[in-house]
Amino acid sequence: MGGFPTLLYKELLRFWKVSFQTVAAPVMMALLYLVVFAYALGDRASAFPGLSYAQFLVPGLVMMSVLQNAFANSSSSLIQSKITGNLVFMLLPPISYVEFFGAYVLASMVRGLVVGTGVLAVTVWFVDLRISAPLWVFAFALLGSAILGALGLIAGIWADKFDQIAAFQNFVILPLTFLSGVFYSIQSLPAVWQTASHLNPFFYMIDGFRYGFFGASDTSPVASLSVVAVSFALLAAVCLRMLRSGYKLRQ
Amino acid sequence: MTIAIEILNLEKRYGALQALAGVSLAVAEGEFFGLLGPNGAGKTTLISIVAGLARASAGEVRVMGADVVADYRRARRMLGVVPQELVFDPFFSVRETLHIQSGYFGLRRNGAWIDEIMHHLDLTSKADANMRTLSGGMKRRVLVAQALVHRPPVIMLDEPTAGVDVGLRQGLWQFIRRLNRDGHTIVLTTHYLEEAEELCDRIAMLKAGRIVALDSTRNLLETFSGLVLKLRTDRDVLPDGLQAEMLPAENGRFVLRLRDYDALEQVLHRVRESGAAIKELELEPPDLEDVFLRVMGKH
Numbered sequence: 001m002g003g004f005p006t007l008l009y010k011e012l013l014r015f016w017k018v019s020f021q022t023v024a025a026p027v028m029m030a031l032l033y034l035v036v037f038a039y040a041l042g043d044r045a046s047a048f049p050g051l052s053y054a055q056f057l058v059p060g061l062v063m064m065s066v067l068q069n070a071f072a073n074s075s076s077s078l079i080q081s082k083i084t085g086n087l088v089f090m091l092l093p094p095i096s097y098v099e100f101f102g103a104y105v106l107a108s109m110v111r112g113l114v115v116g117t118g119v120l121a122v123t124v125w126f127v128d129l130r131i132s133a134p135l136w137v138f139a140f141a142l143l144g145s146a147i148l149g150a151l152g153l154i155a156g157i158w159a160d161k162f163d164q165i166a167a168f169q170n171f172v173i174l175p176l177t178f179l180s181g182v183f184y185s186i187q188s189l190p191a192v193w194q195t196a197s198h199l200n201p202f203f204y205m206i207d208g209f210r211y212g213f214f215g216a217s218d219t220s221p222v223a224s225l226s227v228v229a230v231s232f233a234l235l236a237a238v239c240l241r242m243l244r245s246g247y248k249l250r251q
Numbered sequence: 252m253t254i255a256i257e258i259l260n261l262e263k264r265y266g267a268l269q270a271l272a273g274v275s276l277a278v279a280e281g282e283f284f285g286l287l288g289p290n291g292a293g294k295t296t297l298i299s300i301v302a303g304l305a306r307a308s309a310g311e312v313r314v315m316g317a318d319v320v321a322d323y324r325r326a327r328r329m330l331g332v333v334p335q336e337l338v339f340d341p342f343f344s345v346r347e348t349l350h351i352q353s354g355y356f357g358l359r360r361n362g363a364w365i366d367e368i369m370h371h372l373d374l375t376s377k378a379d380a381n382m383r384t385l386s387g388g389m390k391r392r393v394l395v396a397q398a399l400v401h402r403p404p405v406i407m408l409d410e411p412t413a414g415v416d417v418g419l420r421q422g423l424w425q426f427i428r429r430l431n432r433d434g435h436t437i438v439l440t441t442h443y444l445e446e447a448e449e450l451c452d453r454i455a456m457l458k459a460g461r462i463v464a465l466d467s468t469r470n471l472l473e474t475f476s477g478l479v480l481k482l483r484t485d486r487d488v489l490p491d492g493l494q495a496e497m498l499p500a501e502n503g504r505f506v507l508r509l510r511d512y513d514a515l516e517q518v519l520h521r522v523r524e525s526g527a528a529i530k531e532l533e534l535e536p537p538d539l540e541d542v543f544l545r546v547m548g549k550h
Contacts, residue, residue: 002324006354014342085338089397091304092332093355094324251265251305 004099007090011107015073022111026069027118030061034123037183048185048216054127056210058120060182063209065119066141067202070112070148071155071173074104075165078156082249091250097243101153101236108149113141129213136221137212143228144205148173150235157242157249176202186218201231253280254316255405255436256301261310263296263460270296272460273310278438278453280315280404283431285451285468286440287543292457294440295335298409302332314405328356331398335409335440337390339382345369345393346378349400356401368396371426388419395423399430406430407438412446424450448472448539456546464546471546472537478509479541480518483531490525493518504531 015022038054048056081087090100123129131137155168180202186194197203198219208224211217217224243249256278263271271293278284286294299305301312303319303326311318317325340348346365353361369375372392377385382393391411398406408427412420428450431437441447447454447468454471456464464471480495481504489497494514495507509515515534522529 002357003355006351006359009354010351013347017342081340084341085334085336086340088304088332088334088338089340089352090355092302092327092330093352093401094327094357095355096324246306250303251299 002099003090003093003095004103007095007099007103008106011073011077011103012110014077015107015111022069022073023115023118026065026115027122030065030119031122033061034058034126038127048214051214052127055129056185057183058123058127058129059210059213060206061123062116062119063141063144063206064177064182066112066116066145067148067177067205068173069115070108070145071152071169073108073111074149074152075156075159075168076152077107078104078153079159079162079165082156082159083161087249097240101150101240101243104153105146105149105236108152109142109145112145112148116141116145131213132215133212135212136225137209139225140205140209140212140228143225143232144209147201147205147228147232147235150232150239154235154239154242157239157247160248176200177206179203180206181218182206201227204228204231254278255280255282255314256438257311257313257316258297258301259311261297261300261312262308263293263300263305264308269460271300271307274457274460274462276455276462276465278405278436280436281431281434282436283428283450283452284436284438285447285454286438286457287444287447287454287539288440288457289547291459293460294457295409296460297457298332298407298438298440301407302330303327328401329403329405331401331403331406333394333398333406333408333411335413337387337394339385339390339393341381341383344379344381345374345385345396348382348393349396352397353400358401361400364402365396365400368399372396373422388415391415391419392423395426404434405436405438409440410442411439412441412443420446444539444543454539456543458547463549464542468539471542472539477511477537478515479535480507480509480515481505481531481533481535482507482522482529484522484527484529486525486527490521490527493521504533 034054034057037057041053081090155165159165159168179197180200181197186197186203189197204219204224204227207217207219208221208228211221254277258274258276261271261274274297286297288294296305300307301314301319303323313319314326315329317329319326343351349365353365369378372395374392374396377389382390385393395411412423415423427437439451451468453467455462466474481501483504489505493507494517495509498506498508500506507518509518
């Protein structure tokens with residue numbers, strides 16, 4: 001066994017040591033979203049019959065937290081190591097690029113899932129929720145967090161400064177998650193925006209995840225899972241290729 | 252003779268910049284080897300390629316017989332590197348840092364050795380302190396400890412004493428010297444030439460990506476340096492025909508570079524012959540700084 005278990009452990013320990021910032025804060029943020037949106041828009045009709053807006057909202061918030069935190073974990077960890085220079089400690093040992101990828105993505109998934117579980121655990125006190133198909137919930141949470149973990153790793157490899165990570169986060173990840181149907185069903189959108197939403201891979205992650213809760217969704221969960229799985233395969237391939245070539249990591 | 256580090260026709264280009272222009276070098280097992288050169292000569296690039304931190308544009312590098320690209324796992328296990336920059340991970344304590352570094356090499360039950368390294372480097376009292384709270388000198392020691400967690404036979408130190416106070420520098424060298432006595436091969440780059448002179452068996456001097464001198468420290472001192480004679484007489488000029496190279500005068504004293512003691516004999520003889528009286532005389536033995544300046548000037 002090489003350096004993989006230790007690199008994974010290091011990545012987990014890193015976010016756990018600052019868990020107020022990496023776990024508690026995003027849970028709090030999701031709770032605030034729920035309170036503000038559910039109360040402000042509470043009388044708005046839900047997308048699905050028999051569901052309140054708050055019920056509709058919670059799975060979206062959970063998945064949004066999973067995705068954003070998975071991305072934040074790998075991207076911030078790698079850019080910090082690059083900028084402070086301690087990346088050298090991971091480049092000197094005999095750690096293969098596959099182990100490197102696995103450890104960073106897996107740690108991101110764990111952080112995403114921990115935060116997601118936290119959001120769920122807090123929101124169920126306020127909203128009556130049931131999970132009708134837990135396997136779908138699990139599948140989308142795992143794949144979604146893996147996608148964002150890989151995307152965060154790509155961003156971390158590519159970026160030379162924190163500012164670029166922030167730009168990636170605010171101009172790519174945030175709009176794509178907000179416009180993916182977290183706060184609304186895309187059926188309530190004009191046709192052109194519905195079509196646009198179907199081009200957004202985040203839409204399938206949220207929609208499929210929500211299917212696991214309600215057994216209802218905008219698109220078939222099988223189709224969503226296919227899009228999500230292919231997205232992960234593509235991003236993983238890109239990321240592994242970057243790591244293998246040593247792009248921006250080994251001169 | 253077993254070769255610890257073997258470098259063949261190594262080249263590295265960064266765009267238009269040729270950082271290494273065909274370097275070949277072999278460091279024997281157990282050697283204390285010095286890599287000298289001005290800033291930008293390619294020392295750190297060379298170390299980075301041996302360590303796998305940078306990729307060569309051409310050429311081959313082997314550590315204890317293992318190719319650093321094709322057989323990188325074995326090569327990296329054989330090598331401990333102390334980087335030049337004072338880097339650390341602010342999330343962890345000294346002990347955590349060392350356990351994590353050890354785990355990266357697949358060694359997960361290494362506590363006894365880690366305790367021993369911390370003891371030798373005077374880090375035991377700081378074992379549970381966060382890296383952020385350590386002084387620069389302490390951080391430097393942790394870097395050395397990190398390079399040793401997997402007991403590598405070959406250790407490379409990139410300017411390990413830059414910015415380190417004298418006391419720590421001495422302690423660090425004692426420790427490195429002991430590692431060398433225990434059989435470790437040491438490769439060192441430094442700006443402190445007296446350190447290289449004192450410690451290294453053999454020295455390579457690099458300039459603009461090429462090796463411009465490569466020999467035992469003793470041979471380099473003998474071949475390049477000679478003696479420096481500082482002399483004051485009761486005259487304003489020295490007689491002609493001296494077997495010496497005139498250097499700029501210093502505080503009213505003539506400064507001459509001599510090849511050897513025969514040349515000294517000849518110079519003193521000519522001075523006396525001219526009728527001048529010697530008022531002050533100082534003879535300096537060769538030092539590496541002199542060698543360094545001469546080699547760098549020549550190329």
